[in-house]
Amino acid sequence: MLIKTELCAQSDLYIVKPTQFSSRIYNEFSPVFYKGGIVFCSDQNDNSLMSYKGGQNRLFKIFFVTKKGSSGWTHPKILAKGITSAFNDGPATFNENGNIIYYSRNNSIENALRNISDTSNKLGIYSAELVDGIWTNIKPFTYNNPLYSFCTPALTPDGDRIYFSSDMPGGYGGMDLYYCDRLNNDWDKPVNLGPVINTSKNESFPFACRFGKLFFASDGHKGFGGKDLFYTQEINKEWISPVHLDSAINSTADDFGIVIDSTFENGYFSSNRQKTDDIFSFSLAPLEFTNCDTIKENKYCFTFYDEKQRLIDTIPAIYQWDFGDGIMHLGKEVKYCFPGPGKYSVKLTIIDGLTHDTIAKQVEYKTELENINQANINSDKVGLVDKSISFKGVLTDLKGFRITDYFWNFGDGFKPGGPLISNTFKNKGDYIVKLGLLSEKDSLGVIPKICVMKKIVIK
Amino acid sequence: MKRYALIISFILSTGIGLFSQSAPAIDENIPYLITFGGDAKTSWGDDDFCQIFYCIIPPSQTGPVYIRVYDPDTGGDLDEIKGEFNTIVNFSIYGGNDCWSDTAAQVLKNSENIKNGYLLSSKSFGNEPKYDKKWYSFGPFNPSEGKFVKNLGGRVFKIVAQGISGDDGNIYKYFLSTSPNENVAVEGGNWFTYKYHFRLSDDQKHVSQIYPFVDDKTISIQISNFDWDNDGIIRIFSVAKNGILCDVSGDNNWVIREFPIVEEEKNSTVEIQFIKNQSVQIRNNNVEVIVRNQYGISLPFYVVPIGGVPVYSPKIRMK
Numbered sequence: 001m002l003i004k005t006e007l008c009a010q011s012d013l014y015i016v017k018p019t020q021f022s023s024r025i026y027n028e029f030s031p032v033f034y035k036g037g038i039v040f041c042s043d044q045n046d047n048s049l050m051s052y053k054g055g056q057n058r059l060f061k062i063f064f065v066t067k068k069g070s071s072g073w074t075h076p077k078i079l080a081k082g083i084t085s086a087f088n089d090g091p092a093t094f095n096e097n098g099n100i101i102y103y104s105r106n107n108s109i110e111n112a113l114r115n116i117s118d119t120s121n122k123l124g125i126y127s128a129e130l131v132d133g134i135w136t137n138i139k140p141f142t143y144n145n146p147l148y149s150f151c152t153p154a155l156t157p158d159g160d161r162i163y164f165s166s167d168m169p170g171g172y173g174g175m176d177l178y179y180c181d182r183l184n185n186d187w188d189k190p191v192n193l194g195p196v197i198n199t200s201k202n203e204s205f206p207f208a209c210r211f212g213k214l215f216f217a218s219d220g221h222k223g224f225g226g227k228d229l230f231y232t233q234e235i236n237k238e239w240i241s242p243v244h245l246d247s248a249i250n251s252t253a254d255d256f257g258i259v260i261d262s263t264f265e266n267g268y269f270s271s272n273r274q275k276t277d278d279i280f281s282f283s284l285a286p287l288e289f290t291n292c293d294t295i296k297e298n299k300y301c302f303t304f305y306d307e308k309q310r311l312i313d314t315i316p317a318i319y320q321w322d323f324g325d326g327i328m329h330l331g332k333e334v335k336y337c338f339p340g341p342g343k344y345s346v347k348l349t350i351i352d353g354l355t356h357d358t359i360a361k362q363v364e365y366k367t368e369l370e371n372i373n374q375a376n377i378n379s380d381k382v383g384l385v386d387k388s389i390s391f392k393g394v395l396t397d398l399k400g401f402r403i404t405d406y407f408w409n410f411g412d413g414f415k416p417g418g419p420l421i422s423n424t425f426k427n428k429g430d431y432i433v434k435l436g437l438l439s440e441k442d443s444l445g446v447i448p449k450i451c452v453m454k455k456i457v458i459k
Numbered sequence: 460m461k462r463y464a465l466i467i468s469f470i471l472s473t474g475i476g477l478f479s480q481s482a483p484a485i486d487e488n489i490p491y492l493i494t495f496g497g498d499a500k501t502s503w504g505d506d507d508f509c510q511i512f513y514c515i516i517p518p519s520q521t522g523p524v525y526i527r528v529y530d531p532d533t534g535g536d537l538d539e540i541k542g543e544f545n546t547i548v549n550f551s552i553y554g555g556n557d558c559w560s561d562t563a564a565q566v567l568k569n570s571e572n573i574k575n576g577y578l579l580s581s582k583s584f585g586n587e588p589k590y591d592k593k594w595y596s597f598g599p600f601n602p603s604e605g606k607f608v609k610n611l612g613g614r615v616f617k618i619v620a621q622g623i624s625g626d627d628g629n630i631y632k633y634f635l636s637t638s639p640n641e642n643v644a645v646e647g648g649n650w651f652t653y654k655y656h657f658r659l660s661d662d663q664k665h666v667s668q669i670y671p672f673v674d675d676k677t678i679s680i681q682i683s684n685f686d687w688d689n690d691g692i693i694r695i696f697s698v699a700k701n702g703i704l705c706d707v708s709g710d711n712n713w714v715i716r717e718f719p720i721v722e723e724e725k726n727s728t729v730e731i732q733f734i735k736n737q738s739v740q741i742r743n744n745n746v747e748v749i750v751r752n753q754y755g756i757s758l759p760f761y762v763v764p765i766g767g768v769p770v771y772s773p774k775i776r777m778k
Contacts, residue, residue, distance in 0.1 A: 302777040302778060303777065303778050304775060304776070304777050305775075305776055305777075305778070306701070306773040306774060306775060306776075307773075307774040307775075307776045308699050308700070308701060308771075308772075308773060308774050309701055309773065317701060317702060346775060346777075348773055348775055350701065350771065350773060352702065354692075354734055355666055355734070359696075359701060359702065359770075359771050360701075360770070360771050360772065360773050363772065363773050363775065365775035365777075367777065
């Protein structure tokens with residue numbers, strides 16, 4: 001199966017296809033990258049394990065596949081016996097070094113004969129360490145609670161935050177998304193992501209990628225049906241409204257458990273659009289922005305003058321300008337810099353230099369300064385070879401344009417990024433840095449995009 | 460012309476600010492008018508020995524009016540003596556349909572045309588102490604004897620002061636009154652002339668001004684001044700002119716300077732300001748001023764400025 005579609009209504013195509021390691025009869029879902037391969041959950045048989053439940057209600061285990069050749073995959077294997085229980089295991093998430101795993105599993109695994117359909121055996125989050133090639137030192141997550149489920153953990157790339165879903169009290173209904181920030185060697189208290197993200201239904205399967213973007217699945221936000229995949233981002237300590245991934249990724253079936261590589265160009269997600277849960281791959285053609293605008297500088301400094309006075313020579317007159325700053329500025333032409341955008345009133349009084357009579361008194365001129373409606377790149381204009389330069393993408397007064405994606409181009413094509421990024425130039429010369437931005441969909445379902453560019457001189 | 464006339468008519472009919480009937484008006488800060496005897500030298504400040512003024516009587520004035528002249532004789536210490544007083548100046552009041560016409564502004568030379576109209580009263584004055592520094596009243600005149608000019612908002616009379624003989628300067632002023640014995644203003648009345656001939660104050664601190672009215676057909680004005688004797692500076696104010704300096708004449712010559720008129724100055728009054736020389740005191744300075752439009756037609760000076768004294772309105776711009 002080959003599905004071509006436009007992600008986010010862009011002209012660049014995503015190619016979506018089921019992975020070879022997904023089977024038609026078993027369920028596979030929640031892929032994550034691990035050591036050049038994929039770790040995922042599946043209820044497929046592995047002869048090395050004993051199952052306590054046969055028939056249709058098979059238990060889920062954590063599997064691992066690696067690339068084989070240019071496009072093939074090895075046969076899925078259980079990731080590690082050491083973290084495989086007799087009940088449900090997974091999904092999993094790893095730290096960047098790949099030596100720590102967080103995964104969900106049933107809390108109670110002691111009684112091998114108990115009824116696994118017992119809903120009182122809730123899911124909890126557990127961690128383990130890879131020591132000398134063996135996963136060991138399994139620890140429960142600090143906030144596990146036998147009365148509620150804690151599952152689908154997802155570590156941020158830096159490992160300082162863990163997202164997960166839970167139905168614990170205090171949420172907005174169903175499964176809600178939470179995060180805990182790392183505090184010393186443990187985790188701080190769970191924080192609910194709030195009503196912008198969580199609904200009365202279920203939000204789960206988070207995936208935190210670079211630049212702060214958080215993908216998740218929800219059957220509470222408006223989508224195509226069942227679980228759909230969304231992403232959000234915390235900007236200025238507020239989560240933006242979830243952005244629905246378009247039709248190649250989402251379908252009327254359940255779509256969940258997504259993972260994307262660091263370039264945002266390739267990834268995998270889970271879907272039961274073919275009846276069983278399967279893992280699909282997708283890839284993005286390089287995104288292009290055309291007709292990038294040169295950034296214009298906001299102007300706050302002006303020269304004020306009396307246009308009539310300029311036309312013809314006049315007698316000596318004293319021009320007094322009042323800009324409301326408590327200082328009387330004298331001169332037929334005066335330069336003044338306003339502090340920034342806003343509404344201002346300028347008053348001019350003209351005194352006759354000969355008779356000292358007032359020729360014009362407090363003649364008012366009102367002006368309103370606005371920033372140029374544009375995207376902007378805040379950075380130094382000049383840098384040094386091999387010295388990192390920070391670039392910040394900001395948006396000024398572009399009403400209706402709510403940024404969902406940042407793409408940076410340092411001369412090697414547009415790459416996904418965040419609002420803040422740095423780059424090191426290896427050679428002297430002039431460089432054109434481009435910033436492409438995508439917005440949320442407008443009322444017509446089109447996602448606006450804009451692009452600006454800035455010249456950087458490297459010495 | 461029509462628009463200009465309508466504006467004048469409106470202002471006159473509503474009587475806005477028109478409460479002074481002396482010519483020169485108090486706000487002009489001009490002490491007196493002056494006319495030299497017909498034998499005088501023009502270098503003394505009068506190039507034609509004649510001054511024509513028009514007064515406007517509003518329709519609301521139905522009773523008799525008087526045109527009063529202060530110090531009509533040529534003698535005493537107010538007038539300008541040249542040798543001995545030997546000057547005769549005639550004052551004539553004209554009414555009737557021909558006393559003013561649309562072409563009046565073109566009649567600036569001492570010719571028979573200045574006597575157009577129906578002569579209502581005339582009197583010549585020589586060196587007569589009984590009129591020295593006294594008011595002499597012409598009239599009574601029934602306002603209906605003046606020419607009704609709708610565009611000017613009332614009935615018009617003409618008064619011509621003409622130096623008949625002699626070489627002295629007769630210094631005088633007018634008042635439009637409802638009384639023969641005292642100055643009782645005709646509410647809503649006004650004076651205008653096309654050629655202003657006046658005596659400046661000797662006080663160096665005095666700033667005098669006169670007020671030509673610019674109609675909507677005017678795109679430029681030529682300001683002519685005669686015999687200024689370099690007594691300081693002349694400058695121009697309007698809603699769009701912020702005291703532009705005007706070239707000044709020396710002794711016994713005319714100087715003309717042209718200024719553009721912008722849109723917002725049309726149908727408004729321009730102020731010509733006279734600031735005396737602050738370093739050297741020049742006494743007994745007489746000056747004549749004419750303002751013409753681009754067609755060479757003289758613009759009227761109203762002693763009470765139409766629309767009020769122009770206030771410069773700067774156009775603030777930022778770049």
